[in-house]
Amino acid sequence: MNVQIEKIVPDGFVFEKEQNVAHGTRNGMELLILPMPAEEQFRVQLYADVNSSSEKEKLLGYLSELQQNYPYVQFAGFNGVDMISVHVSSEEQADKENLTLVVSGLGSKCEECGIHNCCSYCRRTLPVHGAVVDGVPSVICGECEQQLSGHTEGKKENLLLGVIGAVIGTLLGSVLWVVLGQVGFIAGIAGYVIVFCGIKGYEFLGKKLSKTGIVLCIILSILMIVGAEMTSLAITIYKEWGSMFAPTIWAAFSWIPELMQESELALAVAKDLGVGYLLAVWASYSSVKNIWNQVAEKQKVHTVERF
Ligand SMILES: [Zn+2]
Known part of the structure; x- marks a missing residue:
């Protein structure tokens, strides 16, 4: 079986052929979908300021429900810092539908809990966009993009x-x-x-x-x-x-x-x-x-x- 993202891209998401990743927005949250070919799974990934939300427990509860209630959700969790990830095993025909449900669910639950995207580098809640940094798909803010790519020196040394x-x-x-x-x-x-x-x-x-x-x-x-x-x-x-x-x-x-x-x-x-x-x-x-x-x-x- 082949885990191919281009066939399962949820509506409104964009598939980046070169980087082999899909990305899109739900309820203002920027999400990534990455393939995990060895496990025949997809990983939905989302950087968010979970820790600063007063409704953090509600979101964590939602994640464990997700894992319990849907057989194709192999894992749903928060890394304790800034990343929510959900592993969805491939069921071929149903993949698009399954992934659509996961991204929409995550987006609306985050909005409900007052959780926002954060930059995967500086972790600040700023407007972010998807990018590949040193070959790794990521979500970063404009400032970090400039700094990482060396376009701005930031402060100049004297x-x-x-x-x-x-x-x-x-x-x-x-x-x-x-x-x-x-x-x-x-x-x-x-x-x-x-x-x-x-x-x-x-x-x-x-x-x-x-x-x-x-x-x-x-x-x-x-x-x-x-x-x-x-x-x-x-x-x-x-x-x-x-x-x-x-x-x-x-x-x-x-x-x-x-x-x-x-x-x-x-x-x-x-x-x-x-x-x-x-x-x-x-x-x-x-x-x-x-x-x-x-x-x-x-x-x-x-x-x-x-x-
Ligand atoms: Zn940043």
Whole structure:
């Protein structure tokens, strides 16, 4: 047996030969019908804001009734997020009639329950239309269509302002490093805060975060950690030597190059930095990787074919 959509398209629905999908509207709801040849079934698919409806239970009740009352409905359910799907097994001659009943039923029940279409990407209840995104039939809003196909950049990145934001962010994060250093801690969390504040700062002033932005933030953070360690050292000198040798914090800074000639201190600072870097990488690796992947996903251009 062959599950062919073109023969069963409910009235008012359109069959897209190339994508092998039928789509149409019932009671203002955009529905898709897809073939499932292996199971000899069709899948009616609908993206909707079920969770924000006060009549959600009524719709779920309707779906389970659908599955119980009609032998050709193999499955009817809601994925808990945004998709309602109904699997209809093929009965050949009766397919068109069965599917017409399912799409009409779903459409009017959604209207009755105050449920609306939502975009399968951003999940907002906006006007949607059928489209094939990266080969997968879907229902998306105009904004997501533009974004996915890379027609709009959305907000434009400002590299210079981004870097300024990152400097401010990493400086703020460095304060924590210095404070913890004074208490005698080398904490990975401080390294994480430096990177994180840098990225947030970049995003805030630069308007948009890119891979370049993240790399710049990481480089800045590495430099800032050295700066923070030196500041911490200067504060220690200032506190220990008092007014005689280091009357100001700046005077304390100027002692650092000379003191670093002493191998013992240089070694201690190197150890602090080494451990600090390791902990910083350990603390921020997965979070930075996450942000990186999100940015990469946004920068990727998808193929979107509108029905
Ligand atoms: Zn959208």
